[in-house]
Amino acid sequence: MLTFLSDLWPLLLGLIQFTAMAGAAVHVMLSKSDERAAAGWLAVILLVPFLGWLVYLIFGINRIQRRARELRARHVGELLPVPPPARVAGETVPDGPQVREMESLARFGWKVLPESFEGGNAIRVLENGDEAYPAMVEAIDTAQRSVALSTYIFNNDLAGRMVLDALTRAKARGVRVRILIDGVGCYYSHPSLMPLLRERGLNHTRYLHSFMPWRMPYLNMRNHQKILVIDGRHGFTGGMNISEGNLIGSDPRKPIRDYHFRVEGPVVAHLMHTFAHEWNFATGELLDGPDWFPELEEAGEITARGLPAGPDMGMNPIRWTLLGALSEARHCIRIVTPYFVPDQTLRTNLSLAAMRGVKVDIVLPETNNLPFVDWAATPQLEWLARAGCRIWKTPGPFEHSKLMTVDRLWSMLGSANWDGRSLRLNFEFNLECYGASLASRIDDIIEHKIASARPVSGKELAARPISIKLRDAFFRLGSPYL
Known part of the structure; x- marks a missing residue:
């Protein structure tokens, strides 16, 4: 018997190797959309005996998107409040001068995410926390029915306690308060603000919070959205944390x-819908009815819509909308972002725009x-500069703004950075806006x-010392996760 087993084990080992290798190869061919990545992984699997398929099993499978979809699937079929329904194909773009000049971009955007464009909005720019926090506190102090706040960072400091006190006053008046803080961002300050939220009896929760490493709580699938909605009518969004x-x-x-940006008009329902969806996912509570979703009247001339995005979505709406805007640009593109590590497709489209004669300014x-x-x-x-993009570096203080305009008609604002973490791994929220007044205001800022x-x-970038180039090249390898 032992002799038989000793003769059989090489065959069994070979069968295991062949089955694992074949299974990994099939998974690569069916799941990898990038041909070079697929070819590279196939080479590793086929040419490295026993270890190749194991390396692919550990590092090659996109578990982030799968995990996000599994988490979201728990809520499939549940009734969620929605903003006005998306328009049918012939009605995707409201008529009016704000969108007519970029109608093809709006039609493209609707195919990427069939969410309605809402006309009649007013969007006010708020500079730094000096303007944003007092406006947010004043709005919370006027709340009569509800306050919904979602933020990545809510620090226990001067700014945090300013907002916390306003939320406490709202609760004391009988206002329904809901606070959603990211499970990682809530610990950016020491001590954390969480004990104070519990002490004051404010209804709050942490997004995907766990100390169990296998639940992947720390690096990926963060809720990076910044949304504040008062009575379902008055909204705030942008890239500013509470710090x-x-x-x-x-x-x-x-x-x-x-x-940060104060938003009035029908598109506020898009902010509220995104918050309600994430709150329902995190707590199971359904936010519905006029306290959260009242009838909204027009307040200005801007046409806009919300772009929620996350790793559970096959096509990231923010990334694809950026690609559409880059291809549609005819005169100028201006980008301000703190973290600029775009993928190859975004870099190529930026280069093509510059080579077509579009003035491309990237401010970092x-x-x-x-x-x-x-x-x-x-x-x-260095590559973008050679293509004709103009790169600018702003002096301190650190610039955390996230702004983009195209042709002084279209603008994008919100929480997403130009990096893989925002455009692939995090849950984000941006506003896509059509309106010369807002785009011109943001252009003036830029x-x-x-x-x-x-x-x-x-030339300056090419002249970097070889040691610096090696350092930069090494960190570039990790750019999909930065």
């Missing part, structure tokens, strides 16, 4: 420049609060930043 670093006027130890902070992200971005900047910024040429 005293944004209170530039108070001379904080680590100042952060940023912009001179000193990044995450240096390794800046290092990973630098090799890509031009003001450029006026004090330092231009970065391709």
